[in-house]
Amino acid sequence: MKNLQRLFPMERPHTGIPLSNGNLGALVWGVETLNVTVNQNDLWDHRGGELIDERDDYAGIVEFSQTHGCTPELDNRVHHPECAFKGRPSRLPVGRFDFRFMDGIRPVRAVLDYHTGSLFVTASDGSVIRLISVLKQNILYVIDPAGCIEDVSMHPASEFPKVKAANAARGIADYERIPDGWKICPPEDPEFSVHVQKTEYGYKVYTNGDGDDSAIRSQIAFTQNWWESFFERTAKITTPDGWWNDFFTFSLYKFGAMTCPFGKAGGLQGPWHEEYQECKWSGDFHFNVNVQMIYGPACALGVPEHLLPLFDMIESPAFQANMRHNARALFHVEDVLWQTHAVDDTGVQVGGLGMGGVLDPACGAWTALLYFDYYRYTCDVQFLRDRAWPYIYGIMRGYECMLDPGFNIPVAISAEYASSNRNVNSVAGRNPSYQLAAIRKLAAILIEAAAILGKPERPVWRRILEKVPYFTTASGYDCYAGNDEKRIAVWEGQDLEVCHRHHSHLASVWPFDSLPEHPDSSMEKILANSIDHWIDMGIGKWSEWCIPWAAIIHTRMGLHEAPMQLFNIWKEVFVNEGFATVYLPRMLSLIAHRRHEISLPKADHEIMQMDGTCGFLSAFAEMCAYTRFDKVHLFDGMPEKWPDVRVENLMLPGGGRLFARRGGTPEIRGGNRKIVFA
Numbered sequence: 001m002k003n004l005q006r007l008f009p010m011e012r013p014h015t016g017i018p019l020s021n022g023n024l025g026a027l028v029w030g031v032e033t034l035n036v037t038v039n040q041n042d043l044w045d046h047r048g049g050e051l052i053d054e055r056d057d058y059a060g061i062v063e064f065s066q067t068h069g070c071t072p073e074l075d076n077r078v079h080h081p082e083c084a085f086k087g088r089p090s091r092l093p094v095g096r097f098d099f100r101f102m103d104g105i106r107p108v109r110a111v112l113d114y115h116t117g118s119l120f121v122t123a124s125d126g127s128v129i130r131l132i133s134v135l136k137q138n139i140l141y142v143i144d145p146a147g148c149i150e151d152v153s154m155h156p157a158s159e160f161p162k163v164k165a166a167n168a169a170r171g172i173a174d175y176e177r178i179p180d181g182w183k184i185c186p187p188e189d190p191e192f193s194v195h196v197q198k199t200e201y202g203y204k205v206y207t208n209g210d211g212d213d214s215a216i217r218s219q220i221a222f223t224q225n226w227w228e229s230f231f232e233r234t235a236k237i238t239t240p241d242g243w244w245n246d247f248f249t250f251s252l253y254k255f256g257a258m259t260c261p262f263g264k265a266g267g268l269q270g271p272w273h274e275e276y277q278e279c280k281w282s283g284d285f286h287f288n289v290n291v292q293m294i295y296g297p298a299c300a301l302g303v304p305e306h307l308l309p310l311f312d313m314i315e316s317p318a319f320q321a322n323m324r325h326n327a328r329a330l331f332h333v334e335d336v337l338w339q340t341h342a343v344d345d346t347g348v349q350v351g352g353l354g355m356g357g358v359l360d361p362a363c364g365a366w367t368a369l370l371y372f373d374y375y376r377y378t379c380d381v382q383f384l385r386d387r388a389w390p391y392i393y394g395i396m397r398g399y400e401c402m403l404d405p406g407f408n409i410p411v412a413i414s415a416e417y418a419s420s421n422r423n424v425n426s427v428a429g430r431n432p433s434y435q436l437a438a439i440r441k442l443a444a445i446l447i448e449a450a451a452i453l454g455k456p457e458r459p460v461w462r463r464i465l466e467k468v469p470y471f472t473t474a475s476g477y478d479c480y481a482g483n484d485e486k487r488i489a490v491w492e493g494q495d496l497e498v499c500h501r502h503h504s505h506l507a508s509v510w511p512f513d514s515l516p517e518h519p520d521s522s523m524e525k526i527l528a529n530s531i532d533h534w535i536d537m538g539i540g541k542w543s544e545w546c547i548p549w550a551a552i553i554h555t556r557m558g559l560h561e562a563p564m565q566l567f568n569i570w571k572e573v574f575v576n577e578g579f580a581t582v583y584l585p586r587m588l589s590l591i592a593h594r595r596h597e598i599s600l601p602k603a604d605h606e607i608m609q610m611d612g613t614c615g616f617l618s619a620f621a622e623m624c625a626y627t628r629f630d631k632v633h634l635f636d637g638m639p640e641k642w643p644d645v646r647v648e649n650l651m652l653p654g655g656g657r658l659f660a661r662r663g664g665t666p667e668i669r670g671g672n673r674k675i676v677f678a
Contacts, residue, residue, distance in 0.1 A: 001231065004112040004250055006578075013096075013274040013609040015111055015346045015578035016266045017119055018254055019131060022263015022309065024138035024149040025271025028131060029578075030098070032106045033150075036095040036131075037096040038194060039273040040138065040207055041264040042345065045170060045186040048087040049348030051322055052329040052340070052358055053078070058402060061359070065411045070426040075354035082515045087170050088351065090183060091267070091283035091342040093157035095175070096275045097196050097205060099129075099142065099149045108529055116255055119226035123148055127190040129202070131217075134219040135226055135262045138210040143593060144202035148201045151198055151205060154437055158372040162604065166278035230256050234301045237620055240642050242592070243571075248620055250579050251613045253617045255297065258610060259306040260452045265345065266315040267291070272609045279581070280607050281342070287363035288341050288501060293502040293545050293615035295370055296415065299377040302651040307374050307425075311387060314367070319347035323394070330358075331401040337394030359412045361402070364395035365438035366511055372445050376653040379672045385453050392449070396442045399435075400460055407467035409435050414490045420541070423498075429491025433471035437508035445512070470515055471508050473526060478531065482550070488530040496533060499541040501593070503549050506534065510552045517629045531557055544574035544581045548615030552622045555637030563623050563637040567616075574612060576602075580610030625650055625658055631678040635662050 009031035010016045016029025016037070038516050056078045064077060082540040092415050099105075101123055109122040127146035131316070134141065140147070156175040157163040164174070167674070176183040177339050179454035196205050204213060239380055258270035267285045285291050291310070298306040309543040313319060320337075327336035341360055342351040347673070371388040402409050416433045418427040443461040450457045474489035490505045508514045509527075519527065531553075540544075547570040551563035573585045584607060585591045597605070623637025624647040632652065638645045643662060650658040656671020666677060 001114060001236070002246075003114060003254075004246070006110045008107045008109065010110075010604055011270075011663040012606065014580045014582065014606055015576060017110055018257060019117070019119060019133040019271050019487055020260070020263070020271045021133045021135045021138065022266075022328075023037075023271055024133060024141050024272070025142065025207070025258075026133060027272050027274070028121070030107055033101070033153075034099040034107050034121060034207060035096055035128065036099070036140065036142070037272075037275050038140070038205060038207075038270075039091075039094045039271060040192070041091075043092050043171065043184070043192050044089060044092065045092055045189055045349070046089045046344060046346065047170075047186075047188055049089045049344055049346075049350055050353045051348060051355065052326040052338070054329045054567065056329065056358070056420065057332065058330045061411045065428070066266060066673070067201075070355075070411060071426040072425070072427055073358075074427050078353050078355065078358050081322075088282060089284070089348060090170070090350070091273065091279040092167075092186065093160075093163050093273055093277070093279060094184070094192075094194055095156040095159075095182065098153045098155065099203070100153065100569070101148050102150050102153055107146055112253070112613045113226045114231055114249065118224070118256075121440075124617055125467075132220060132223060133257075134223045135260065136222070137212070137219065138207045139213065139219070140205040141201070141213075141216070141220070142203040142205065142439055146270060149202065150309055152198075154181060154196065155275065160275040160276040161467055163275070187366055192655045196636065204221040208209075213534055217225050222330070226260075228254070229539065230303065234303055235621060236646075236648045237624055237650075238646040238648075240644055241640070244567075244620075247571075247575070247579060248617070250615050252301065254610070255301070255614050255617060256303070256306070258614075259295065259298065259303045259309065259507070261308050263309055265295070265309045266610070267345075268609050268611065269607075270294075272608065274606075274608075275605050281346070284342050284344055284350045285341055286342050286611075288356075289366070289394030289549070290545060290609070290611040292366045292370065293611040293618070295547065296511075297614055297617040297621060298370075299373045300651055301617065302649055302657070304377050311371065311374075313345055314347075314391065316346070319345075322347035327394075327398060331398070333401060333664040334399070336401060336419070337364060337391065337392065338398050339367065339395070356416060359428060360415060361395065361398050361412065362415065362434055362507070364398065364437040365442055367390040368395050368445070369511060372449070376673075377651055378657060379655060384449060389449055389453065389455070392442060392445060396439075396446055396461075399439045399442065399457075403460075407464065408437070408466050409568075410493075415493075415504040417490050417500055417502065417504070420500045420502075421498045426492065426494070431469075431472045432468065433488050433489040434490075434504035434507045436468055436471055437514045439464055439513040440470065440508075441512040441514040443468075447478070468667065470523070471505070471526075478529070478533075485529045486526050487533050488526060495539060497538045499539065501542045501546045503534070503546070506530065506553055509556055510549075513628060514554075525551060527557070531559075539569070540592050542571070542591055544583055544609060544612035545615050547574070548612065548619040551619040551625075551637065555619075555623050556626065556628075558636060560636060562618065562641050564639045567619075570612075570616075576608075577607070580608045581608050581610075581616070583607040583612075621647075621650060625652075625660065627633070627653055627675065628678075629675065630675050632658065632666070632668075633678045634660055634666060638662070 654673025660666035
């Protein structure tokens with residue numbers, strides 16, 4: 001595995017190189033100076049969030065929808081922004097430090113050493129500076145043995161016009177300068193400080209009280225050993241295309257840096273955020289796809305423990321209390337957990353409440369898959385009993401409360417479809433296929449888990465598998481066949497009518513994998529029609545995380561060539577020159593997602609998101625191997641033009657490790673579960 005090498009100049013933060021310990025994040029870039037943009041996962045202004053209001057119980061929502069239809073008025077009905085603060089919770093930008101060299105010296109080359117987690121920057125005079133973000137403390141060391149750094153300038157984010165305006169609108173004062181850094185004082189949250197200090201070995205950047213470097217050697221040694229172990233334990237994929245091999249390794253590194261189990265859970269941008277603009281979408285936790293895309297590859301990559309910071313956040317007292325508050329408001333019961341769509345690190349909705357925030361229980365169901373995957377891959381029965389079962393059970397109880405006597409879901413959403421199709425005067429519908437796939441999957445999981453734990457089943461779970469359909473269907477015209485055909489619907493009566501970036505109506509294929517092992521001919525025909533129609537709708541409105549999700553669906557449907565065709569477009573459109581996946585297309589071409597913003601200057605409008613990067617890891621792994629009904633399907637997503645593809649150390653359910661080469665004899669090493677090859 002070769003190290004990542006980059007040449008300066010790197011002209012903006014997200015063209016730089018990321019370092020992190022899972023909480024403190026640093027983006028290293030620059031032209032004439034060595035710039036370090038810093039941020040931290042747990043820096044929030046928590047004011048302005050919303051919880052579901054007791055006035056909007058589910059029975060009332062159903063009654064309103066049956067009387068007035070699922071019109072946009074439903075959104076107004078569940079939105080009561082009565083908080084004194086009219087903004088929304090948000091992470092805050094921090095700022096950057098610029099390290100200036102002696103006269104005539106500038107940074108020219110950077111090498112990221114994966115095995116030590118260190119970045120080595122070579123200056124024009126040949127001297128080398130080492131940067132390393134140590135674990136267990138929020139300290140970034142800038143080690144300068146030659147003493148070529150002359151000084152450092154400090155640039156709090158509040159000095160930049162966009163942040164200054166955004167903070168002023170929030171009532172946050174300009175950051176307070178202190179001799180070695182600055183303080184950020186959110187009105188109702190703890191003070192946050194960031195510091196830079198010159199030391200005998202160079203400099204250190206640290207936050208709050210984490211500047212103790214009395215054990216610097218052991219801290220650095222521990223960090224190096226951890227990174228070496230990380231790359232020894234994680235999956236490796238090798239293709240004939242060196243760019244994709246390098247991108248996989250770099251993405252794996254970013255995943256490890258963001259989700260390190262010593263850190264805190266990270267949202268859309270992880271621990272990294274630019275200094276020149278406010279945090280987009282609050283830097284929050286979008287649980288309707290994005291969080292799951294970020295954390296989803298942990299088990300297959302071989303590091304399920306990287307899920308634990310996310311679980312710790314969800315199980316924190318505040319997060320649990322807010323989920324239970326939402327459940328009581330909706331259903332007047334005590335044993336339900338109800339997770340809304342876009343939340344801060346306490347589970348409070350940040351994006352305003354509407355049907356999209358309130359009535360998407362798949363936000364919890366998709367997260368439940370992460371909990372159950374942790375058990376499936378580790379075989380940790382205590383985790384299943386103490387952590388996974390309470391969460392999955394609580395989410396399922398919410399679905400049970402929604403069901404009518406005929407086992408229908410009277411009203412719910414399919415993720416963000418209403419905002420994609422303004423021609424339809426509906427914000428929700430009956431029996432969304434997305435939610436049907438989710439409830440069936442949870443029922444199957446709980447039946448399996450109950451048997452393992454010796455717990456009683458709730459009879460309703462088997463009734464759900466008997467009564468709830470795999471999906472709902474609609475009839476639509478097929479111009480090639482010249483007649484109407486039946487295909488998976490968004491919800492009852494609603495065909496997929498537009499290009500839609502959430503592939504939610506196909507969730508029975510993935511992520512919920514809730515279809516039978518051997519569908520009958522009628523279901524196979526509906527599936528084929530649905531995939532053809534979905535493809536026909538095109539990709540023009542997709543964002544960066546949509547393509548990895550689509551690639552997994554293509555792989556599981558046997559469209560072997562499609563995933564890499566999509567990823568080759570994705571590489572050009574959504575991967576910048578720093579190998580960061582960006583939310584806006586880099587140019588107006590085949591994809592016009594948020595087209596009015598594409599032409600804005602990248603220097604102060606680019607948005608990096610980690611869901612695309614980590615979603616790629618999941619997709620590339622599935623393209624090599626995925627498991628259904630304890631059968632491994634090999635290389636179903638890799639193109640025929642790549643006869644030599646290898647996967648090593650890919651983790652399977654039960655803990656076994658897969659080693660396989662296309663055309664060779666695959667091998668599973670270890671594991672506690674019988675798995676065969678399809």
